[in-house]
Structure formats: structure tokens, C-alpha cells
Amino acid sequence: MKKNARKQNAVTSKNAKLRIIGGDWRSRQLPIPEVEGLRPTPDRVRETVFNWLNFDVAGAHCADLFCGTGALGLEALSRGAASCTFVDANRSASQQLKNNLNTLNATNGEVHFTNALSYLDQENSRPLDIVFLDPPFRKGWLEQILPLLEEKKWLAQKALIYIERESENSPNFPSHWRLLKEKSAGQLTYALYERQAN
Incomplete structure (x- = not known):
């Protein structure tokens, strides 16, 4: 998660660990690569998110886009997701995530x-049940990603x-997406939407 400019410029410590907080791998700690701006979604936020998702995770096909450490996707797999596709453009983060899996x-x-964007701009063979989106802030990623999820x-x-x-930015969400839950913490807003039949 990238909350502000100061944190985006931080470099993960060599000894940093990601702790899985629930499911089969509960309390497992996994190494995080030393990459500028790379931070897992905090335990408190992850706990809230998976309380929101509740029983929807088991058996779900998921994607963790801009996955970084893979904290959200790993948490989903730990809690019984059928599959998770992790996508990230940082080589070190991607390799460490492969090692952790x-x-x-x-x-x-x-x-x-x-x-x-490149990953989504292709035909998919299986619709996703859950998508995690945590792009770098203030780069305009959501405005490009949201239409692709529907178009493709x-x-x-x-x-x-x-x-x-970022809390100050509210992109145009598809009209048939229903906001289920939302919370804000400083410059961060995190929310869960459900896609309705259109």
C-alpha cells in the first residue's frame, strides 16, 4: 500500500516480513524484497477487508493486480480461494512472490x-470472482483499469x-457497480464494490 509521497519513497528493510493473518497459513511470515515503495496492506486493513468478504473467498477465482508483496492474494489463498493470479511490473517483487508461493x-x-494494463488488455478464459486493486497513487491507473475490466x-x-x-480522487465507477463497504484513513480510502448484472 502506498499512502503518501514520503512512504512511497521508503525502501523496504532487508528484514521486512509479510505476516498472513488468517486461514491455513495463519501467522506464517514471508520475506519481502527490498524495493522502493513496496509495503503490504497493513494487518488491520486486511482484517477489515476479509471480514467484508466473509464467506465469498472460499472457492473464488481471484486476481491481485499491482500486487507488490501479494499480501491480499496470499490472504485469499490462505482462506480457501480456488486460485489467484498475481500481476506486478517489478521484477524483484514478482520473483519473491514466486518464491513465497x-x-x-x-x-x-x-x-x-x-x-x-498489458495483462488486462487480452482475452481471458475464466471470469474473476474477486479482484484486488491497489495501484500506486496519483498515477491515473484506476481510470485506465476500470474500463478494461468490463470491456475485456x-x-x-x-x-x-x-x-x-487516494481519498481525494474518486474515479468514475461503472454505473452497475454497487458500493458495499467503504472506509477512509487519512489519505487512503478503501472500498468493496459488487458488480451487478447490466
Whole structure:
């Protein structure tokens, strides 16, 4: 998560760890690469998000776009998601995430080292039930990503979309997306939407 400019410029400590907070891998700690601006979504926020998702995670096909450490997708897999596709354009983050999936013996997670826009700008073979979106702030990513999710038919009919964004920016969400939950903490707003039939 990238809350502000100061934190975006921070470099993750060599000894930094990601702790999974629930599910089969609860309390497992995994290394995080030393990458500028790379921070997992905090435990408190993740706990809130997965309370929101509640029973929707088990059996779901997920994608963690701009995944960074993969905190959200790993949490989903730990809690019974059928699969998760991780997408990130940072080579070190992608490689560490592959290593962490191997450490966990997770065969239902796949990592794509690529730009999220490039990944979404292709035909998909299976609609996603849950999408996690935590792009870098103030780069205009959401305005480009949200239309692609619909145009390329990435979403299942009742898909859930979790989004982290800067509080001062509210992009144009598709009219058939219903806001289920939303919270703000300083410059961060995080929310859960449900896609309705259109």
C-alpha cells in the first residue's frame, strides 16, 4: 500500500516480513524484497477487508493486480480461494512472490511479471470472482483499469472488486457497480464494490 509521497519513497528493510493473518497459513511470515515503495496492506486493513468478504473467498477465482508483496492474494489463498493470479511490473517483487508461493506449496497461485494494463488488455478464459486493486497513487491507473475490466469481460456477473485509492480522487465507477463497504484513513480510502448484472 502506498499512502503518501514520503512512504512511497521508503525502501523496504532487508528484514521486512509479510505476516498472513488468517486461514491455513495463519501467522506464517514471508520475506519481502527490498524495493522502493513496496509495503503490504497493513494487518488491520486486511482484517477489515476479509471480514467484508466473509464467506465469498472460499472457492473464488481471484486476481491481485499491482500486487507488490501479494499480501491480499496470499490472504485469499490462505482462506480457501480456488486460485489467484498475481500481476506486478517489478521484477524483484514478482520473483519473491514466486518464491513465497513455492515456500507455501501453493500450486493455485500464478505470478505474471508485467504491467497490469498489458495483462488486462487480452482475452481471458475464466471470469474473476474477486479482484484486488491497489495501484500506486496519483498515477491515473484506476481510470485506465476500470474500463478494461468490463470491456475485456474479466469479471463474473456478481464479481467483488476491492479498491484502495487516494481519498481525494474518486474515479468514475461503472454505473452497475454497487458500493458495499467503504472506509477512509487519512489519505487512503478503501472500498468493496459488487458488480451487478447490466
